[in-house]
Amino acid sequence: MAIRAAKAAGALGVEVDLRFTADGVGVLSHDADIERATGLPGLVRAMTLAQLREIDFSATHRNRDRFPNEKVRAPRTATACQASFIGR
Numbered sequence: 001m002a003i004r005a006a007k008a009a010g011a012l013g014v015e016v017d018l019r020f021t022a023d024g025v026g027v028l029s030h031d032a033d034i035e036r037a038t039g040l041p042g043l044v045r046a047m048t049l050a051q052l053r054e055i056d057f058s059a060t061h062r063n064r065d066r067f068p069n070e071k072v073r074a075p076r077t078a079t080a081c082q083a084s085f086i087g088r
Helices: 002-008 076-086
Strands: 018-020 026-028
Touching: none
Parallel strands: none
Antiparallel strands: 018 026
């Protein structure tokens, strides 16, 4: 949501937080705990990507009408970060 809003506002860049799932996939998530965004308890690191993708990350957001049923993102660049992180 925030990345799309920043792009629409003309931002030249954004800062993101990358967290790893239980199955080692890098996802974009500001919080380690998903409760603030979803209303559900849980930690990103304790859930698989498949489990996280079942959850609406816009559930408690004030702009949920503009971004309904928002899913967690696992961008290709996150995969590159994952490989270098795990490879150490």
